[in-house]
Amino acid sequence: MDYRGRFAPSPTGQLHFGSLVAAVGSWLCARHAGGKWLLRMEDIDPPREVPGSANAILAALPAFGLVADEPVQLQSQRKAAYDDAFARLRRIGAVFPCWCSRSELAASGPHRDGRCASAPDPGREPAWRLHTPDIDIAFDDALQGPQRQNLRESAGDFVIRRVEGLYSYQLACVVDDAYQGITDVVRGCDLLDSTPRQIHLQRLLGLPTPRYLHLPLALDAQGRKLSKSTQDLPVDPADPLPALRGALGFLGQLVPADAADAPEVLAAALSRFDPTHMRQRSGCFVI
Template sequence: MAHSYIGRFAPSPSGPLHFGSLLCAFASFLHARQHNGKWLVRIEDIDTPRIDSAMSKVILDSLHAHGLDWDEKVTYQSDRLDYYQSVLDKLSLQHDIYACACSRKQIKARSQFYDQHCRHLQLTFLDRAIRFKHDQTNNQFDDFILGSQNIEDGIANEDFVVKRADGIFAYHLVVVADDIEQQVSHILRGNDLLSMTPVHLSLFQAMQAHIPEYGHMPVVVQAPKQKLSKQHHSPAIDDSRALENIKLALCYLGIPIHKQANLTTVHSMVGWAIKNWHLEMLPKQTELLISITNGVYSMSDEPILNNNA
């Protein structure tokens, strides 16, 4: 019997957690606990060239230090290659995929988005990218945070890659395959992934699987349109400042805790948040600006950006 609510947090171990990742994990955790649900942690280490194997433990230690304790065993995508191949085999039997020999340069020279150039060439799969025949239209969907959505991004409609030419399974395939097997019911993630949702919905449909509910929250940025990331040299959260980090996260989730002076431990703060935070408190904007001084995160003087987005 499926659990009534199963949420998940799925970080990629390309670096340690920064504040934006912590904020998303915290919101997902709180939402799951408020619904008496399970909260799973999945390490998305499928893209091996970008992965630092030491970071998985660093990430898990950070979550634990901040009182975000998960249910069940942590799963690692690098351990699930046979499962992903079985999913790809199923799509192949359904004639939902095909091989593509186009380079990025060739695609860009022809069109802004992939133009189905190889769809009917019946190329062999060996050493070629594999694409999904994206014939479904899932641009319109309901988001449990943002409401009704209509994604006009052309990438949401193209035949997307499910396995790369270098043999690595693509993010779109593995994230949906994992959510299906783990029976995830609710996905709360950053709105930088909003445009990918139609792609994921189409894969759920192709696999005849139950579709989870999606909710997309604001992303934290260190400058407009510059989200926190390893690429932008965003500092790791300091686990020794866990209580201060949680207080700051609650402020960015829309619930200041200044009057709760009796909350002096991580677990008391997290317990208080479970009882007092509500999804409707999330800021409605797409980006939230944060200040970083000497590697320490703090509330920006003007944290809310893109008011008209």
């Protein structure tokens, strides 16, 4: 299959430098492979969303020369697909209901035995968790190298559908990557630990597993991810070149000095793009 990559931000704020790094890195990899670059807005968690941020992110990206090859997909419009995947998991007995409260989980620790530790409560809705087997999930990350994780020890019986009926990132991401035909997932290292869970879900649902490349993570001076940092100021679409050149430099790419606008900067960077120059040792770098 031809290369199909994507950038999938969550609308929890305006576009910031860390997200721009992920967007530029995924765009460069897709264009370098002669493939398509798609956009998906992961707007399935209303309590965490900042009003107006989805539109702000989508409006900002073209200012940095980042234009998707297909219409933007909104996860908020994909509930029927997640319902179907959840029903399939129930049919094969891969999930179980859980009435444990947060305080009970804090006292007992993560679920690892495939059953709820609390008595069923017919008066309230349960969360639904995946039965997590005692298996190792291994994959080769194109930048971070060979990875291996014991699913039960690292993830436990993780939530698929929350008490309020909202689906987890893990399930929605897997369903939508398959729906959009994504062959290559390029994203930040903060999601490296999620990949084994997603591979396991892909196998359970009979979905293809894409190739993975996890980019270095931009941190502030205190070692915090920029999206969680008090210094996390949004990038400026009205003056995109400083942040765009900063993102390219962060990814170890040659930064053209004479390009006049964002499309020219990206075109020049693409002509010299070398994936091996992207930093990879620890996966995190202070800017």
